[in-house]
Amino acid sequence: MTPKFIPLKDHDTPIKVLFTGYLCTVGIGYLFALIQILFTHGMADGKFGLSIDDIVYSYYGNRSGTVLEHQLNGAMKANAPEQERFAMIEWVRSGADEDEYKETGIDKIVETRCVMCHNETASGIPNFKDFKILKTYTKEDGGATFASLTRVSHIHLFGISFIFMFVGLIFSFAETTTTQYKCIAIGMPYAFLIADILSWWLTKIDPMFAWLVMFAGMGMAVSFVFMWATSILEMWFYRPVFVNGLGAKYLQWRDSQETSLPDRIWAVVKALAGQMKPLLALAKEMWLIKMYPLLKKLLKK
Ligand code: HEC
Numbered sequence: 001m002t003p004k005f006i007p008l009k010d011h012d013t014p015i016k017v018l019f020t021g022y023l024c025t026v027g028i029g030y031l032f033a034l035i036q037i038l039f040t041h042g043m044a045d046g047k048f049g050l051s052i053d054d055i056v057y058s059y060y061g062n063r064s065g066t067v068l069e070h071q072l073n074g075a076m077k078a079n080a081p082e083q084e085r086f087a088m089i090e091w092v093r094s095g096a097d098e099d100e101y102k103e104t105g106i107d108k109i110v111e112t113r114c115v116m117c118h119n120e121t122a123s124g125i126p127n128f129k130d131f132k133i134l135k136t137y138t139k140e141d142g143g144a145t146f147a148s149l150t151r152v153s154h155i156h157l158f159g160i161s162f163i164f165m166f167v168g169l170i171f172s173f174a175e176t177t178t179t180q181y182k183c184i185a186i187g188m189p190y191a192f193l194i195a196d197i198l199s200w201w202l203t204k205i206d207p208m209f210a211w212l213v214m215f216a217g218m219g220m221a222v223s224f225v226f227m228w229a230t231s232i233l234e235m236w237f238y239r240p241v242f243v244n245g246l247g248a249k250y251l252q253w254r255d256s257q258e259t260s261l262p263d264r265i266w267a268v269v270k271a272l273a274g275q276m277k278p279l280l281a282l283a284k285e286m287w288l289i290k291m292y293p294l295l296k297k298l299l300k301k
Pocket of ligand 1: 040041067068071072075076079080110113114115116117118125126137
């Protein structure tokens with residue numbers, strides 16, 4: 001069967017350069033995003049590396065203390081020596097009083113250690129020249145605020161869907177992956193993106209959902225790496241990989257007549273989807289026969 005599209009390896013070199021340039025740039029962007037996550041969320045519990053605790057602290061909060069204290073023991077730890085951090089935490093714990101702020105010299109510490117970053121010119125981080133703003137961080141740590149979640153949610157949904165639009169489009173020209181796997185690989189990041197955003201909100205409400213944040217993030221990364229690597233390999237290394245290399249074995253396996261495990265799972269999914277239609281019809285019928293008259297009666301009352 002001749003494919004209905006031009007396989008990646010047969011595209012003109014300028015197009016390949018364009019695709020490769022995009023993929024490399026987005027790949028580097030992804031790495032920076034991971035580093036950023038490690039240094040912000042990853043430090044939320046004061047230890048390096050991302051854990052479930054970090055996610056709970058970031059979204060649900062660590063309600064046994066204040067934001068300032070947790071930041072001083074977490075991501076902001078390196079910005080002030082032990083003694084000064086201790087003094088600030090003491091001040092927060094004793095009520096974060098404005099007069100005491102000056103008397104105990106906390107204002108000087110903030111001025112020398114924090115204000116070079118936390119000032120009015122910095123975007124996205126609080127300005128600690130203003131005592132009122134600093135004061136808001138001495139309240140109970142409830143994690144991400146609804147305002148910040150809304151902001152980050154829409155930025156992520158718009159931004160990341162575009163990344164996967166083009167990565168998926170390039171990958172859709174791959175010829176070594178079967179149509180069904182292509183559908184899964186291309187669709188997965190969108191499902192995981194929505195699950196990811198949803199899981200932040202759920203974790204904000206209940207820390208139980210922190211595992212979903214991890215799971216969704218990993219799902220997105222796996223499909224990204226798969227599409228990225230397949231596209232690059234097919235464009236530039238088709239012969240060494242898929243003709244002479246390990247990829248040839250994969251193609252043999254793919255084209256063998258034996259039904260593989262994924263094929264069997266796929267068949268089950270298809271069969272289940274087939275069951276959905278009568279189920280929906282049944283639900284509609286129930287609604288029309290039972291629920292609708294009931295609702296009408298209730299409304300009349
Ligand atoms: C090198 C620059 C820098 C210095 C110095 C610095 N911070 Fe930060 N701070 C940041 C950045 C960047 C963020 C945002 C990171 C993030 O999103 O987690 C931040 C976030 C915070 C937050 C959380 C803000 C929020 O909206 O949740 C607090 C609280 C904080 N810093 C306190 C301090 C204190 C107290 C000091 C002084 C001991 C300090 N910072 C010094 C750069 C700095």
